[in-house]
Structure formats: structure tokens, C-alpha cells
Amino acid sequence: GAVVSQHPSRVICKSGTSVKIECRSLDFQATTMFWYRQFPKQSLMLMATSNEGSKATYEQGVEKDKFLINHASLTLSTLTVTSAHPEDSSFYICSALVRQGAYNSPLHFGNGTRLTVT
Amino acid sequence: AQSVTQLDSQVPVFEEAPVELRCNYSSSVSVYLFWYVQYPNQGLQLLLKYLSGSTLVKGINGFEAEFNKSQTSFHLRKPSVHISDTAEYFCAVSGASSASKIIFGSGTRLSIRP
Numbered sequence: 001g002a003v004v005s006q007h008p009s010r011v012i013c014k015s016g017t018s019v020k021i022e023c024r025s026l027d028f029q030a031t032t033m034f035w036y037r038q039f040p041k042q043s044l045m046l047m048a049t050s051n052e053g054s055k056a057t058y059e060q061g062v063e064k065d066k067f068l069i070n071h072a073s074l075t076l077s078t079l080t081v082t083s084a085h086p087e088d089s090s091f092y093i094c095s096a097l098v099r100q101g102a103y104n105s106p107l108h109f110g111n112g113t114r115l116t117v118t
Numbered sequence: 119a120q121s122v123t124q125l126d127s128q129v130p131v132f133e134e135a136p137v138e139l140r141c142n143y144s145s146s147v148s149v150y151l152f153w154y155v156q157y158p159n160q161g162l163q164l165l166l167k168y169l170s171g172s173t174l175v176k177g178i179n180g181f182e183a184e185f186n187k188s189q190t191s192f193h194l195r196k197p198s199v200h201i202s203d204t205a206e207y208f209c210a211v212s213g214a215s216s217a218s219k220i221i222f223g224s225g226t227r228l229s230i231r232p
Contacts, residue, residue, distance in 0.1 A: 006161070034219070043208060043224045044162075093161050095220075107220055109154075109161035 003027055004096050006110025013084055013117055021079045021113045023094030029074035030096035034107065035067075038091040050077045084117040091115075120145040120211045124223035131199055132231050139194040139226045141183075141209030148214040151192040153183055156206045156225075165207075168192065169214075179203070204230045 003026040013019050023033055031052050036044040048069050049057045056069035066088075068080040077096075081088055091114055095107035125140045143149060150169050154162040166177025173185040183194045192209060206225045212218040 004161075041225075041227075044222045046219060046221070049219065091159075095162075109163070111161040112159065114159065 004030075004094065004108045004110045006094050006113055008113060009111060010114045011116070013115070015085055015117055016083055018080055018082045019084055019115060021081075021092055021094070021115075023077045023079070023096070023110050025075045025096045025098075025108075028096075028098055030077075030098065031074060032097040033071060033077040034095045034097070035069060035077075035079050036093045036095065038093060038112075040091075044093060047079075081115065084115070086117045089115055089117045120147075120149060120213055120221050122209050122211045122221055122223040124209050124226050126226050127224065128227045128229065130229045130231060133201055134198050136197050137195065137199050137203075137228065139207050139209075139228065141192045141194065141223060143190050143192065143209075143211045145190075145211065145213065150212045150214055150218075151183075151185060152210040152212075152220070153177065153181070153192070153194050154208045154210060154222075155179075156208065158205075162208065165194070199228070199230050201230050201232065203228060 005024045007022045033050040035047045037047050038044050046059050047062045050069045050071040052071045052074050058064045071077040091112050093112040095109045122143045131137045152167045153165040155165050156162050165181050166175045168175045168185045176182045181196050185192050208225050209223040210220045212220045
């Protein structure tokens with residue numbers, strides 16, 4: 001089955017530094033990837049939609065200059081949290097869309113990245 | 119736009135008892151519906167999906183769900199739960215078009231008591 005690999009699984013960084021999170025589709029090509037953020041005991045909130053070769057589409061309220069998304073190839077999307085602050089500490093999850101014929105198959109999720117900003 | 123509501127934030131159940139996790143959705147267009155499970159500090163795993171066809175959908179780990187268009191519901195059921203089913207369960211909806219965003223419900227914490 002389709003596998004999405006997300007790296008790193010955990011990262012601790014100091015306030016003011018930047019952190020890059022990678023999301024790879026291992027055995028399929030993902031033209032569209034999604035980035036979600038999840039606060040403790042809450043649901044997943046969509047941050048942005050990443051399309052290969054084009055600019056990401058950000059959800060309302062998400063700072064595009066702070067959360068930089070790059071989808072340079074059909075198997076890799078990256079999320080960079082720039083100038084991280086403690087309030088950016090969260091669980092970030094990526095997912096990839098696989099199309100089957102005329103229908104979109106359900107998203108395949110990475111295992112998430114726990115970001116802690118000190 | 120679509121939205122989804124999970125009415126119960128927590129559901130405690132005894133082991134081997136049946137369980138139903140409720141989910142209602144709203145949409146002005148045709149939808150796809152999903153249930154996902156999340157174990158601590160992990161991503162989401164698809165339990166089952168409804169795209170079209172039979173309204174009773176069977177998934178992994180003995181779970182099933184029934185799409186009810188008139189009641190705009192997609193409740194998840196399991197006839198007998200196990201300790202290993204303890205997790206967070208998310209109902210999700212997307213519009214039935216290309217690359218539609220998936221919108222998640224707030225989640226239901228299923229805790230199994232021995």
C-alpha cells in the first residue's frame with residue numbers, strides 16, 4: 001500500500017531558529033500533499049495544500065511567510081517553520097493524495113513530527 | 119463547504135462490549151466520508167471510507183460504518199471492542215471532486231475498560 005514517510009519524528013529547537021520537516025511518498029507520486037497541525041487533544045487543522053511545481057495554498061489565518069512549503073518533486077514536500085517560537089510547538093502531520101481513476105483515494109498520512117520550541 | 123461534527127468527545131466502553139461513535143456531516147454537494155484512527159504520537163490510519171455504492175461500509179479491525187444520507191450521518195460501529203482499540207477516532211468529509219480538502223471532526227476518544 002501507499003506509504004508516506006515523515007521526518008523527523010521529533011525535534012526540539014531554540015526560539016528564533018528554523019526547522020524543516022520532510023514528507024515523502026515512498027512508492028507513489030503525490031501531486032498534492034497536505035500539511036496539518038494538531039494541538040493536544042484536538043483535531044487536525046489544515047494549514048496548507050501543496051501542489052507539485054506550484055505555490056502552496058494556505059488556509060485562512062496561516063502565515064505563509066512563517067510556514068514555508070516547498071513541493072519541488074512528485075515525492076517530496078517540505079514544511080519549514082521559520083523563526084520558531086514556543087507557540088509553534090505542536091504536532092505537524094503531512095498527508096499525500098493518491099488518485100485512483102476518476103476518484104481521489106483517501107489521504108495517506110505520515111506519522112507526524114512533534115515540534116518543541118524552547 | 120463541508121463540515122463534520124462528532125458529538126461525543128469521549129466514549130468509555132467495557133471490553134467486549136459494542137460501541138458506536140457518532141458522526142454527522144453537512145455539505146451542499148456529494149461527499150466522501152472517512153473514519154481514521156490515531157494512536158498516541160502517531161499519524162492517522164484509515165479505518166474505512168464511503169465513496170459510493172453500498173451504504174454499509176466494512177473496514178479494518180472489525181469496524182463498520184453506515185452512510186445515512188437522509189440523516190447526514192456516518193456512525194462508526196464495532197460489535198465487540200478490545201483493549202487495543204483504545205485510541206482517538208476522527209470522522210472526516212471531503213467533497214466528491216478532484217483534490218478536495220478533507221475536513222476532520224474534533225475526534226472521539228475511545229477508552230476501553232477491562
